[in-house]
Amino acid sequence: MRKSVLFTITMFIVAIFIISIFLGMSYKDYYLESKIESIKVSRLNKIYDDYERYVELAVITSTREALNNLSIEIVEKESFPDNEEEVKKNLTEKINKSIYKWLESIKNTLKEQSINVDYVVNDIYFTGQNDTWHVGTYINITLILESSIASWNHSEQRIIESPIEGLIDPLYTEYIKEIRGSSISSTPIITIKKSKYSFLENSGNYTKFLEFRNNHWYRATTRAPSFLQRFYNDSSNSTYGIESFMNESLLDFPPNTPAENRSYIDYMYISGIEYNLTDLYTIEDVNQTFRLDGDSVSIYLGIDADKAQPVS
Structure with missing residues (x-):
């Protein structure tokens, strides 16, 4: 009888030990998986932040390109625009023509790294000068980032300042x-x-x-x-x-x-x-x-x- 009880107790302890090992392994697997997913999401967050900065650079590049092209156009036509509003209108047209070239370049570069992004430009226009060494461009844009674990679809409106240093006078x-x-x-x-x-x-x-x-x-x-x-x-x-x-x-x-x-x-x-x-x-x-x-x-x-x- 005692041997039977002892055997039962022993088997019970062994069972608990085996179950605890199994549960421990399951927890570790879950923990590792959750950490990996967390790292992926953090990386996607960083990619999205980088995407926003790339778009900012695209706006700055388009604005500076438009300003230089207008300077050259003035020389070629041998006449100045009549006033500030005409300058703003001209620059807005030029920025609208060039911004997509730079945004597509960013999109394709990220695609080569297996990062799928897209965008919708809702509005963009030249705002003028708010300090001595910068000019502003307003953009309303929807940024889209997609992956197997997460996706972002975010619209933002802001004025991006472009430096005038290095531009044609x-x-x-x-x-x-x-x-x-x-x-x-x-x-x-x-x-x-x-x-x-x-x-x-x-x-x-x-x-x-x-x-x-x-x-x-x-x-x-x-x-x-x-x-x-x-x-x-x-x-x-x-x-x-x-x-x-x-x-x-x-x-x-x-x-x-x-x-x-x-x-x-x-x-x-x-x-x-x-x-x-x-x-x-x-x-x-x-x-x-x-x-x-x-x-x-x-x-x-x-x-x-x-x-x-x-x-x-």
Whole structure:
């Protein structure tokens, strides 16, 4: 009897042990599977975040491409748009034509990595300028990502800011069209390069002036037209104004010749503002055709204003 009870107890313990092992193995399998699924979902989340960034880059690229194409178009047609609204309309049309090229490129690139994405552009248009060094493009887009374990279908509306640095400056159209011959590619193209100096009150000096001039930099200033205004040849001052020195490579390019009675601030020179020679200055060790008005001497040379000499 005792042996029978002992055997029963022993078998019961063995059964519990076997069941506990089985349950443990089942739990571990489930745990591993859940972790794998969690990793997959996390990876898809990251892919979706990356997809959003790719779309942002597509909008920026389309916007910058549209701006450069409009600058070239102005040269080819030898005329500026009439106003800001016409510029916005033109840029919106160009962005709408090019955005799909970049979005399809992103879609196909991800497809090569076995990632299925799609999109629906509900609306996209150029909004204008909200700060000195950027322009905005509004987009309303639905982003779609599909996989065997999860899918996203999300619409978002936002304004994406595109930097203007590196873009063609359309203000030089009048000079480019005179010297370009039969092809714009044969002429100098002036692009926006942001200065590392602000030239705030009393901060200018001779060294900064030379570096600014030699590097063809632009600075932010409320006395100048904005980047967008340059597309419709408006030289009035703007909250988002930028200015540079007149690019001398264009002035020395036949048939152009330097004007002796103009300041070499780009928008002043191009808009035809004329000074008495007594109100213009040449700068020490700089080409003597280069001239600045008195206010500009104070801004750019500052404490080294004695490096400037009256023309006459």
